Amino acid sequence: MAPWEFQAVVLAAGKGSRMTEITGGRPKCLLPIANMPLVWYPLRMLEREGFLDAILIVADTDKSEVQAELEKCNLTIRLDIVALPPGKDDWGTADSLHFISEKIKTDIVVVSCDLVTDASLSPALELFRKNEAAVTMLFLKSMEVSSAENLPTPGPKTKHKPERDLVGINPDSSRLVLLASVSDFEETLPLSRGLLRKHPHLQLHSRLLDSHIYILRKWVCKFLDHERSLSTLKGELLPYIVRKQSSKPAPIAEDVSVVGGTVKKDIYQFAEESNIVSKVMPKSVYNDHWGDMKDTYQGDKIRCYAHIATSSFGLRVNTLQAYASVTRQVLQIWEKVTGGHPLVRLHQSAIVNSTQVDDSTMVGEASHLAEKTSYRSSSIGSHCTVLSKTRIANCIIMNNVKINERCVLNNCILCDGVEIGTNTELKDCLVGEKHVVASGEKHDQEFLADEDVLMEI
Amino acid sequence: MSRGKSKKDLDSLKTEDVVQAVVVADNFSDAFVPMTNDVPSCLLPLVNTCLLDHTLEWLSNAGVQEVFLFCSRQVDKVREHVRNSKWTVETSPLLLNIIVSETCLTLGDAMRDLDAKGLIRGDFILVMGDTVANVNLLPILEKHRRLQKSDKGLAMTVVYKYAGPSHAGRAPQDDILVAVDKKTSKILFHQKRNAGSDQRKVHIPMEIIMDRPSVDIYNDFVDTQISICSVSVLPLFSDNFDFQTREDFIKGLLINEEILASSLASYFLSDREYAASVNSWPMYKNVTQNMIHRWTYPLVPDMLMSETEKPYQYLKGNVYKQHPVTLSRSSIIEDGCVIGGGSKVGEGSSIIRSVVGRNCQIGKDVKIEDSFIWDGCIIEDKCSIVKTVVGCNCIVRQEAILSQGCILGQGVQCPAKFRCSQRLQSSPGDEEFEQIGESAYIVKLDNDDSDSDDGGPQQIWNELFPNEKFDDDVDGESDASSELSDVSDRSLSPVLDDTKLFYNEVVDSLKRGFEDKLHCDNLVLEINSSRYAYNVSMGEVNLLVVKAILNLPESDSFLTQLWQMLTYFMPILKNYIKNPSAQVDCLQALKEVAGPESEMLPGVVKFLNILYNQDILSEDVILKWYSDLKTDPESKDICKVAAPFIKWLEEAEEESEDESD
Secondary structure (H helix, E strand, O other): OOOOOEEEEEEEOOOOOOOHHHHOOOOHHHOEEOOEEOOHHHHHHHHHOOOOEEEEEEEHHHHHHHHHHHHOOOOOOEEEEEEEOOOOOOOOHHHHHHHOHHHOOOEEEEEEOOEEEOOOOHHHHHHHHHOOOOEEEEEEEOOOOOOOOOOOOOOOOOOOOOOOEEEEEEOOOOEEEEEEEHHHOOOEEEEEHHHHHHOOEEEEEOOEEEEEEEEEOHHHHHHHHHOOOOOOHHHHHHHHHHHHOOOOOOOHHHHHHHHOOOOOOOHHHHOOOOHHHHHHHHHOOOOOOOOOOOOHHHHOOOOEEEEEEOOOOEEEOOOHHHHHHHHHHOOOOHHHHHOOOOOOOEOOOOEEOOOEEOOOOEEOOOOEEOOOOEEEOOEEOOOOEEOOOOEEEOOEEOOOOEEOOOOEEEOOEEOOOOEEOOOOEEEOOEEOOOOEEOOOOEEEOOEEOOHHHHHHO | OOOOOOHHHHHHOOHHHOOEEEEEOOOOOOOOOOHHHOOOHHHOEEOOEEHHHHHHHHHHHOOOOEEEEEEOOOHHHHHHHHHOOHHHOOOOOOEEEEEEOOOOOOHHHHHHHHHHHOOOOOOEEEEEOOEEEOOOHHHHHHHHHHHHHHOOOEEEEEEEEEOOOOOOOOOHHHOEEEEEEOOOOEEEEEEEOOOOOOOOEEEEEHHHHHOOOEEEEEOOEEEEEEEEEOOOHHHHHHHOOOOOOHHHHHHHHHHOHHHHOOEEEEEEOOOOOOEEEOOOHHHHHHHHHHHHOOOOOOOOOOOOOOOOOOOEEEEOOOEEEEOOOEEOOOOEEEOOEEEOOOOEEOOOOEEEOOEEOOOOEEOOOOEEEOOEEOOOOEEOOOOEEEOEEEOOOOEEOOOOEEOOOEEEOOOOEEOOOOEEOOEEEOOOOOOOOOEEEOOEEEOOOOOOOOOHHHHHHHHHHOOOOOOHHHHHHHHHHHHHOOOOOOOOOOOOOOOOOHHHHHHHHHHHHHHHHHHHOOOHHHHHHHHHHHHHHHOOOHHHHHHHHHHHHHHOOOOOOHHHHHHHHHHHHHHHHHHHOOOHHHHHHHHHHHHHHOOOOOOOHHHHHHHHHHHHHOOOOOHHHHHHHHHHHHHOHHHHHHHHHHHHHHHHHHHHHHHHHHHHO
8 A cells, every 4th residue: 555545544532422431530542451542453453554644533631641642652653643622522523524624635544443453454445446436434243242251241230232233235346335223214124126226136234343444535525524514424424425326416407597596516526536537437348247238337426335354353442341342352362453563461660579460461560569469361550559468350450550458359440540448349340430449348240439420420 | 866767766766755846837827818828828839849848858857757747727738748748658757747627726726736635745846837947956955955954944945046137037027126144045035026015115124134144135036936845835825825826925924934934945046057937928038039049058949859859950140940941042041040840931031030930831021020930820921020929820911010019829810911019819709809800809908917007008018028118217217216215315405306396497498498589399398308207297287387487587577577478488388278177277376376465466367368368268267266266365365356357257258148148
């Protein structure tokens, strides 16, 4: 890939609204996975795919924090960190793109900060280039939640009801024909005959995971600039473009003389093919379908494609379940996901006096683990202190946590600045930011946090 | 499976090992009327060999050992045919049993009858007696049995063949849509185009999509009418008396999957395999051409099917001649033709893309194109036969012109110089068809059960060569409706409804017409074409055209402009406002435009007067309109304005009455 062919945009301004229990203290994109911030994984993926620079969009309050964290990670990719200005509460993904529209010079690859995957981008990029696509999406086989240890997700039991996408792909041409949410339809899915005539073989998927890697043609960004009512990519822009593939531009001339008002540009005016393509197409014998005498692409100006990475691992860390699941699995797939990035299990400045630290435990910077403690499959952040006679298994412990003597922690997530009193037993629990768990308590499947935090949730 | 097993061998095998097939001799439809008046459909000739022989030949090649031939009509003819065929001789590879049930009217009846007779012992292959194929059935049977192991309820494997949306092998009535779970080959959804009330959209139940990771929807396969049936199929037919056709069976099973505890599997033929059921004229034409072009190999004319037949010679350009044919020197035979033995072709005749049966006499300067002439026909000099089927023993007299889906039943004598593109038969029939010559009557079909919603009677007559324009129409419609779903087509491009769009177009046309002084006839044409484009009813057209004219003038000198335009557009008004109901529409438009404070209001009287004088509006309609107007409180103003004119009208009426007295 030539470095100037695509610009990468990483969207990291999300608040983690589906996992507020643990995102109170730090932005979602900095949640630790194997002691690396979440946003590091997509950035590392881009680096692996040959990108030299990327635009990283973060919320205004997080900019300095993110910058500081990423500096520690030794990324070679050049980052242009853009903070969204305050004042607006919810920035949609499309709004964010609009905000940086000045910086967009070429076709772009939009990546979300919460993707952990070993899938390669190249098949999707290939589809995009080959077919002069407007949009190409990358889908992943959705993962069954890790059955290896079969641990429950920490915290109170919640009904986990994921939103499912309905994705229709023509498997012969990889054209993305239908994109909707399953909940848009009640009893039946109406499909028009015309569509089925164009795409006589259609695969409908209901369990794919959208990787949130979108490759967008430059004109799509321009259209987005023009059409400000579209505020999200997944929810609004993409279904709209996918739908527009099959319809013809409205006859313009008639409308103008009647209405007499301002000419509203529709999407087809943006969807100009590049000069060379429009010259080559009529001369080429290439056709993407067979069985009728229609033009290549059946004359569709706007074309969307989708690639399904069937054999790849991939998870979107946007729920507590996914977060718990990915932290458990990350070490097994470290090689593939990071492309051979060296794994720092025990930070050199950590003081580990315990002899019972197993191979799948990570210890962060300047943490102090006392003697006579044991650790199994856990990750411990920086500046943590664990006092003796404590056992920790399957836990995620963020920074500045203090755990006193004789505690037993199993399958818990402890946020920043938590303090656990002596003789405490926690199983499958979440402990919110800066909460102090009193000595001698026993909890099972609970969310422990200060009153005001609980109120908010 | 080797051929040529004797009956003794069969007996020694275990009964499950015998591959059994049920061949249904009749297609239970009137698709081939009048050809099937006294012959069952399976005995119709296709490339000079009857369909049943093609089917049996294929079955014996495909590994079937025992065939039950199920007859319900003209049983004697089938019996006689079979008796004279190679299937009853000692060395026959097939054990052929004829089952007779003359009361059967549908496939469902036939299946129930078979169930009652209890002849079938295990899985069997169900085919129609009009199938042309070269598929090896054993792998399909094997797959069926393999699937049976994992799915005890598997009742039927339906065999599909690829045919893209505009494939010639896809007859309009065979347009189906299937949804399949690729992993298990299970059929989840099966819909014929005609079945649904909504022609533009297919509604796929969400349930089948949600229950599995992915569903494959195919719009590019046709049903070959071949099915592999489990033992449970026959009892299922018996238990459900509403299953009349195979289609009913499939549908019934899919809808009541849980209740009937039965499922369906699909099998897609590979590109190298051929299978088609000749159940309509388009299929007849298509399969004939495929056979001439050797897609059905080894079922091609030059492969000897029976010892009694003379061999065919295969020449370049896919021309087949059976020994002995007499062709005159100047005759032209080219581009995929079959000429049966004993036929003679006279000087200067040309035969292109056609099949001529045995012992036909074709005179001089005859033109035969894309047609099928069956055995023993006499075509006299200078006839032109294009896209026509001529049944056995017909006589076509001199200079007759038969074209475009004309079908002559057996023994028809077509008079000289006769032009025809209809179906003729040789006897008057029960319904007293119109006679056009000695042994020639025009057949009229009652098209209740045929796919009349596609194009009425015309569709039937053109069935042999479906109108290409018909296809285009479907396409045009699809483009307009190809928006995926109605949900949330955002405010971005406000969806104008069709009448609104039509109205805008009319306004545009008129404006331009008036400015550029276009001829009114052309404007009428334009309006009519927009009318068809937006599918607007005639009443709405009348209303909107008048409305458009009245709204056209600019506001400064509204009335002066209006009178100019009115004079100019008078031909258009005359064209549309022809009958009382149109007049009502016209007045309705006036009422809508001339609301309170409208500039039209002062011109109402003059408008009415002009139209009245031009005989566009009649007295009665105006008076009726006015009396309705009076009861409507909202149109008080217009009522007041119009009153003098009405008064004048009434007086004029009285006067004229007086005079006549």
